[in-house]
Amino acid sequence: MSDERAPERRPATWSRRGWLAAAGAGLIGSTVRGDAEAAHGGPANQPVPRNPSATLPLAEFQPKSMLHVTETPIARARFPVIDFHTHVSRRRGQKPAVPPADIVKTMDAVNLRTMVNLTGGSGEELATTITTFDRAFPGRFVSMTEPTWTRAGEAGYAVWQGDEVANAKAAGAVGLKILKTLGLYLRDGGPQGTLVRVDDARFDPMWEACGRLGWPVAMHVGDPEAFFLPTDRFNERYEELSAHPDWSFYGRDFPAFKEILNARDRVFARHPKTTFVALHVGHWAENLKGVGEMLDKFPNVHVEIGARIGELGRQPSTSAQFFDRYQDRILFGTDAIPLGTETPQQVFGEDLYRIYYRFLETEDEYFDYAPAPVPPQGRWRIYGLGLSEQILRKVYYENAERVLQLKLVGA
Numbered sequence: 078m079s080d081e082r083a084p085e086r087r088p089a090t091w092s093r094r095g096w097l098a099a100a101g102a103g104l105i106g107s108t109v110r111g112d113a114e115a116a117h118g119g120p121a122n123q124p125v126p127r128n129p130s131a132t133l134p135l136a137e138f139q140p141k142s143m144l145h146v147t148e149t150p151i152a153r154a155r156f157p158v159i160d161f162h163t164h165v166s167r168r169r170g171q172k173p174a175v176p177p178a179d180i181v182k183t184m185d186a187v188n189l190r191t192m193v194n195l196t197g198g199s200g201e202e203l204a205t206t207i208t209t210f211d212r213a214f215p216g217r218f219v220s221m222t223e224p225t226w227t228r229a230g231e232a233g234y235a236v237w238q239g240d241e242v243a244n245a246k247a248a249g250a251v252g253l254k255i256l257k258t259l260g261l262y263l264r265d266g267g268p269q270g271t272l273v274r275v276d277d278a279r280f281d282p283m284w285e286a287c288g289r290l291g292w293p294v295a296m297h298v299g300d301p302e303a304f305f306l307p308t309d310r311f312n313e314r315y316e317e318l319s320a321h322p323d324w325s326f327y328g329r330d331f332p333a334f335k336e337i338l339n340a341r342d343r344v345f346a347r348h349p350k351t352t353f354v355a356l357h358v359g360h361w362a363e364n365l366k367g368v369g370e371m372l373d374k375f376p377n378v379h380v381e382i383g384a385r386i387g388e389l390g391r392q393p394s395t396s397a398q399f400f401d402r403y404q405d406r407i408l409f410g411t412d413a414i415p416l417g418t419e420t421p422q423q424v425f426g427e428d429l430y431r432i433y434y435r436f437l438e439t440e441d442e443y444f445d446y447a448p449a450p451v452p453p454q455g456r457w458r459i460y461g462l463g464l465s466e467q468i469l470r471k472v473y474y475e476n477a478e479r480v481l482q483l484k485l486v487g488a
């Protein structure tokens with residue numbers, strides 16, 4: 078069939094595709110046009126939607142990709158893995174959500190050697206974590222401690238917190254974790270007080286102590302760039318922010334996205350002997366050039382990839398160059414939590430690890446970055462990087478062993 082067959086009979090507002098479909102159904106001609114107009118009262122020259130009654134809410138849209146492309150399932154990582162970014166223990170004496178022995182079974186199934194449990198707590202809580210996980214399963218779990226933010230307003234806090242870090246090391250912890258509490262939640266003088274800045278001087282003794290102890294600081298300050306913008310139709314994380322309105326840091330007295338990163342960078346600069354791991358690809362996976370400049374400036378900083386393969390995998394050429402150039406500075410991580418279903422990109426399980434492995438090891442195209450029916454962080458899919466064996470070894474475990482100063486793989 079050719080377009081020239083009866084051009085004068087084709088309604089001016091129809092696309093060629095619409096015309097072909099209608100012709101195929103034996104409906105070509107004025108009848109179809111007349112029906113459509115009668116139903117919707119549209120003037121003759123206005124576009125008429127083909128099926129206007131079918132407005133589908135975005136939340137219900139679950140398109141299946143029609144691409145016939147290679148799928149390379151990776152059941153186990155090619156090399157043993159250290160997951161530098163997990164949250165396996167629970168708060169304040171609660172029992173673990175999943176018994177540690179069951180977690181280890183999943184770990185074995187996917188060639189995951191060690192989980193670095195970042196939120197091990199402090200004091201009594203840390204002691205319980207270390208007994209339940211680290212000591213019960215040597216080499217499979219290592220835990221970090223966290224600052225005691227609730228005391229940050231007390232006199233003498235700076236020195237006390239510095240000493241506390243050394244106590245946590247004696248108790249068996251392997252590093253210090255900073256949540257985005259710092260910079261986005263912690264306030265001086267109660268809930269209405271001013272936000273404490275990331276580079277506040279009262280934390281200097283703590284950063285210094287970590288350097289002296291040879292301890293890495295795993296740092297999560299900031300969040301995706303879109304969380305600092307209005308939750309409107311232009312926001313690429315609209316659905317995610319709508320599901321979690323409290324993740325928005327737009328407005329009120331929140332600092333701008335770049336202000337937080339600048340404050341963090343001043344901490345990196347002030348403590349060159351302390352090793353920092355900037356989690357979530359330095360909180361700027363959307364801008365790998367910017368992250369690269371930060372890494373060039375601060376040799377004491379590494380990055381980790383947890384919950385950001387959705388960003389890395391939609392810019393595969395830029396990401397592959399980034400992994401090549403910074404192969405000694407990138408750590409494997411997932412941000413896994415063995416609990417809940419709210420953030421599928423983080424739910425601990427075989428599926429989650431297999432997606433990460435597929436992303437790093439294969440050159441598969443256009444696949445889901447999270448085990449979920451709808452991509453939870455934004456409606457896009459990702460492309461694998463097909464990293465070399467040399468880079469895979471470094472990212473999977475060598476860099477983490479060096480940063481932690483621990484031999485964990487094959488130990």
Ligand SMILES: [Zn+2]
Nearest residue numbers: 162164297412
């Ligand atoms: Zn995390």
